[in-house]
Amino acid sequence: MLTFIAALIGLALTPVVGGLLAGVDRRVTARLQSRFGPPILQPFYDVLKLLGKAPMVVNSWQVMSAYIYVMSSALAVLLFFMQGDLLLLFFVMTIGAVFQVVGALSVPSPYAQVGAQRELLQMLAYEPLIIVVFVGISMATGSFKIADVYAMEKPLLLSMPFLFIALGYALTIKLRKSPFDISACHHAHQELVRGVLTEYSGPHLALLEIGHWFDVVLILGLCSLFWHTSIVGMVALLVVTYAAEILIDNICARMTWPWMLKNVLGVGLVLSVFNLLWLYVS
Amino acid sequence: MGLLENWINKGRLKSPWVVHFDCGSCNGCDIEVLACLTPVFDVERFGIINVGNPKHADVLLVTGTVNHRNKKVLKNIYDQMPDPKAVIAIGACGTSGGVFRECYNVVGGVDQVIPVDVYVPGCPAKPDAIIDGVVTALDVVKAKLGLGEMPKVTVID
């Protein structure tokens, strides 16, 4: 019961953390581009404003999809805080991803449609990686339960550095950062306007944004599992990871989906197989 | 409820997302609008993002004269912006039609088609003027929300 209450508190804090992260991200990105940048609280202003806008939708399925997206992302985070099953929480997160696509596909908007197709291809790219990372974790700990990861004595990163890189690919895709911001990105200067998010507006866009925060925190939480032994190590790992993400975002062009599939599935899977074999042998 | 309402109003003033529509401009104002987004002027300081999609936008920046073909587009874009929204007409062409007022294919300023909240003069309008325009637009929004007074028109200062 105590875990449950703690998990609920964690769940409530997640959007705050996610929003702050997004704010810091935007500020740092701005500085990397020699700009002053927005206030750190900017993402919250954005979401609050969006919540206050008049709803505008093409059809009702969109609304339903937005709600399901947030809900399942939140549920996945809850499962994470409950120290549940990694694979299960990933599948729960998939519900959100799928409904995001369903919502985009249900509207006759070419941009949303193309965005949805690309989002699916992105899922195709990152899903196997995440599953394989989980398998690696289960090989190291003998179980898919997060609780068992915390029972380990040595940080996972030492035994599975390549899988961490694979997870980094997934994180980049999920964060919608270059070179993988192909289905939708935070700045609309791309050929698809805002891809899957094109037809969402006002409060529903705010929901998707909050859901996105949940997703980001969740994946960062997964990264944190790689150095669970000390808080300092965990924070350092996360800071380094996120800083690397921001840097990569700023030194890469956006690539195309064929490149993404080839690169992520090729390089990512080779790294993973290598790491799995290593775990398998030892 | 009151607290949330306050927060939302604060958000509205702190996060004006803009959509830019080039409505037959000579590109002069367009590149100045774009320049506003770039490091030297960086309007993201005010929470402004160029969203490129009317459905996400709060403020419509229009540059250029309205002609018979793009007036429908302008109207469409305006209609697709969810309330509350504001329109800023930029440059001589956007405000009145500028040098092209008398061309056969020109309808005139943006206010011929949609209601305009702020007029930014200039040919082309400087980025500073565009930033002033957005700030004025926020004042207009504030006034519409009942949180402040309508900005004054200064003819001669």
Added chain:
Amino acid sequence: MPTHSEILNATPIAADAVVAQARSMFDQGYRLVTMSVVDLGDGNVDIFYHYDLDNEMTHFRLTHPKDQPVPSISPVYFAALLVENESRDHFNLKFDGLVLDFNRTLYLDDEITSTISAPFCKISTIQKKD
């Protein structure tokens, strides 16, 4: 010596020779710079064909009645497509064999085409001012 700015010295050409001339210029490797149309005010228009080879320009002048179709060179020079459609909009000229005829919608909408028949012709400009 090619010049950047010249008093126009155009070889007159007949309507039925336009396409053959274009074909021959194409074969010689000339680039079609553009075509220019001027309303002469007497029911005729001057149509200039500007060609360029290594920065040296060659011009042809076709004087043609406004209401008769002009042979299109767009089958030879695809690039002529835009300029011919533009002339169709501006002068209400007709082109024979235009590869993609926008039918006066390249620039103009009904609001203009239904009120001003040819905005670039002299008569129309006066109409607009009335």
Added chain:
Amino acid sequence: MYMLSNVLRNIMGKYSTRLYPFETRPAYEGFRGKLVNNIHDCIFCKSCQIKCPSQCITVDPKEGKWDCDPFACVYCSVCVDACPTHCLSMENQHRKPAPSKFVVSLQGTPRKSKKADKSAEKPAEAAAPEA
């Protein structure tokens, strides 16, 4: 990857944003900003009205009125060059945006000089069709 050094240099150094409107960098000396008319020196000769490519200036010599639509003005400074008395000038500050359009209408003392009237009338005919 080549961009790395560049973005790192950016984050190490100071941002290049000019914090307008909190910190204003004055415009350069010759910037063509607001058009101002020192109406006391104006002789209502109409040169500015005639030369203006945007036709945004209306001069009424009889009433002594000089009107300028700042929202149609293209800030080319042709009128300033053409002004015989140099009463027109351009400040190096841009005109502020406004929530509604207006016309800058200046009232001066109409000149009764015959010469000025004549020189004003002749171009006025030529400009008539556009008016």
Added chain:
Amino acid sequence: MSRTIIPFGPQHPVLPEPLHLKLVVEDETIVEAVPALGYVHRGLETLASIRDYNQMVYIVERVCGICSCIHAMCYCQGLETMMNVEVPSRAKYLRVIWSELHRIHSHLLWLGLFADGFGFESLFMQFWKIRERVMDINEATAGNRVVISVNVVGGVRRDLDKTQQRWILDELDKLEKELRQLMKTMLDDYTVKKRTVGVGVLTAQQALQLGAVGPTLRGSGVAQDARQLGYAAFDELDFEPVTSPEGDSWARSKVRFMETLQSMDIVRQAISRLPDTELAAKVPGKPTGEVVCRVEQPRGELLYYLKGNGSKNMERVRIRTPTFANIPPLLAMLPGAQLADVPIAALTIDPCISCTER
């Protein structure tokens, strides 16, 4: 096969200008691209009949804000030829300086937009950051950042004093240093090359047949540059057209990048040789006759056909802008390209729709 029809524009975040493309794609491969123009068409050539030939200078400047100075220059040169006016040589050099500054700012603008087209935001920001130096030069020397209104028939309206000249050279040096830092990123970066090499290929023969001009033509290896015609003071300055034989988007971006450096060099040459003469010659009478005049815009060759009838209004002002000539090559590039490459291919002709439609 399932097809998606995408209305690309008229309002679209990638192309700031209202060009509409109806794209039919199969799995993101373009099978058909039909353009729709007319969203910027004003019909400003007709203003020639109600504005006098001097006022038209300021109107043709507003055909396109980015290369405004060069439009005015071309128009003025045409009229000068028609009216047989000899322009003072200081004016010629000043015209070179301002037109090359315009080329620099236009190319930097384009390089930034192009970077944005393939989603390289920080590169975009960097180009636009350094571009502000040119905008400052424009503002300080001509009184406006974009539409500088310095040309008049017969010469120029503004002068550059010695301090300004030194300051310009100084700023250009800084700019060049900053620009050279971006050279490797723009031309050698792995991700950039992946997005630009082999995209929108146009062979030299195709380019000529489709009437391509400017960097689009030179990016296919054809060394044609209207500045070779020696207008203004270009006949006295050293420069070679920049070419690159590959014919793809990468080649065109390289041409523009190198031209930016070249333009800086030309400005330096021009400033060092600036003669001391009048700024403008007196222009007698009213224009009459027919003139064809060409200059090199940042986007390519610009052609004016002018016809005067002895009155103060021109009989006809016909403007053939470079983008107008580059649209058929663009249409040839698109089919078979990927949807993600459309912004890249479209941007490599540096489209200026307000030029195109006037």
Added chain:
Amino acid sequence: MQSVSGDVHPEVSRLSFVLCYEVRMLDTLVFGSVVFPLLAALAVYFVRGDAARNIIVPVSVAITAAAALGLAGLGSFSYSPQAILGISLNGLITVLDFALLGFIFLIALRMGNLLIMGLTVLQVLGMVYLDFFLMDHGTQVTGFYADSLSLTMVLIISIVGGLICFYGLGYMKEHEEHLHLAKSRQPRFFFFMLLFLGAMNGLVLANNLSWMYFFWEVTTLCSFMLIGHDGTDEAKTNATRALWMNMAGGVAFVAALMFLQKSMGTLSVQDILAKSAAPGMKTAALLLPMAFLCFAGFTKAAQVPFQSWLCGAMVAPTPVSALLHSSTMVKAGVYLVIRMAPAYQGTMLSAAVAIFGAFTFIATSALAVGQSNGKKVLAYSTIANLGLIIACAGINTSAAIAAAVMLIIFHAISKGLLFLCVGAIEQKIGSRDIEAMRGLFKVMPRTAVITVIGIVTMMLPPFGMLLAKWMALESAATATAAMPPLVIMLALGSALTVLFWARWAGVMLGSTVPGENPPSEHQPFTVRLPLLLLAGGAVGLSLLSPFVYSMLVAPATALYAKATAYTVSMGVFENNAGVFAVYPLFLLLGVGFVYALRAAKKVGPEAASLPYMGGSQKVVDGKIGFNGPMNGFVETAAGNYYMESLFGESKLSKSINVIAIVLLAVMLGGVL
């Protein structure tokens, strides 16, 4: 466990067309499951007329289903009816075997198909050798044996299959109207459909492998007849292909029978499994026939490289596809592989089977991505899921077997539902292409929503399919053999399945203006009822998955491995590798879903807007589009990415087949 001895009451011999009320329950139930469908089939065939058929079919499927439920209620048994009408059943089946093979030979002869003739002859020779030279007819082999696995199968076959037959009534009526047939061919159709059910029940209940072989061949024949039912050239070709591939499997089956008889001396599944458990038994002598049986199973389950017959079977009327895919035929293949799993547990063969299944999973998932034909997507997805089941059988741990059985159950329901949906959709809109289903919600809202429910139950938690997939992945991760490649294939394959399902679900929920009610939809009762029941079943049974697991699946796995796969308490599956909380997930997701639905309902028409079209959106005649070039109206069109160049059938099939053949060769060769 209720066990019934082999020597049954003499009254059994009186089992005939009249039901004997004094025979014991079991006889009745087995009869009801296996023989009764045949009788019903004959009745349907001979008693012509729509009215009669409309009574006979529902009644007989109801009886079969009731019998299946009864059997399940009784629990495990082994039982051997000795004779029917005084004829030894063994003998009868041998005779029927030859008759069947002869019949198939005749068919092949009429088609002039040498391949099938050859395969038939091989089987005949094998059977002759087996029956007359190898078999010791003195030993008694228990004819029927049922454990939880068989009973689960019987339930699926009888209930899902029954519903499909019921659906067939409405469907075929419309189908034939559409074809303008002068003379109804429905009697023939329903004859084979019902016969199929009986044969399948027989197959899964059989303990004697030679009996199983007989039923096996009956299903082959039935599928051939049903695939070719419409008589078009395409139907004939595809039916022929199905026949030869299944006959190849039959040859392998016969070979396995011969080897088993020779090496083990028995054809009783029970005995073989029991013997194989002894240490040192897993030698080539046992594994070779096992490999042959697996091969036979692969052909029946349409695993690569035999996937083409199942895809070809799509030409048949939809009830046939539904029946073949969800509850019968292909399930026979995986049933056999799972059934024999303990015999090759812990061997290289097991690893090879796992790899082969995983390869099929990923290969056919990839093929499904390249398809826009809805039925083909379903077909490939079926093969993929069967591959997953086979991979689970190959992983061969208790959790994996549990996953396999769960997959069988939930796949049958969801896939049956989806096929029936596509059939209903096809009859309404005249196409089975996914692209044609764009915006289906506007035309047939109920069916569209049911289809989406079917799709969602196929791929998302907390539904049974995903629970099973979760079990499969976790068991694969803990499997000892060939783990890294296996896991990667499963991970990739599962990502591919999400890809093709999600986009299908998305396009169907086309646009309607918010607040506007979709049009009402009319459907025959015989079509609607199965749809509703199956959709309800897919969701409801998922909710009940803890019960399903403990009542059906756990006992089935108990036979294979000593360790229990999962402990279930309060609806939470748990073992030391993972947790899957079914009830909490259902609760939270359910509440969230209802809330989402209500939020969606609340958005009224005043919030309606057109999609973003670069500012040129326009509506003409109710069609959404934009103002295109020449001021012409362009209606929007959108297409999914099928990526012919990456996932096209023509692109992939060849290399997939080659790899699959290599894998098969390695599998068979590795045994020796």
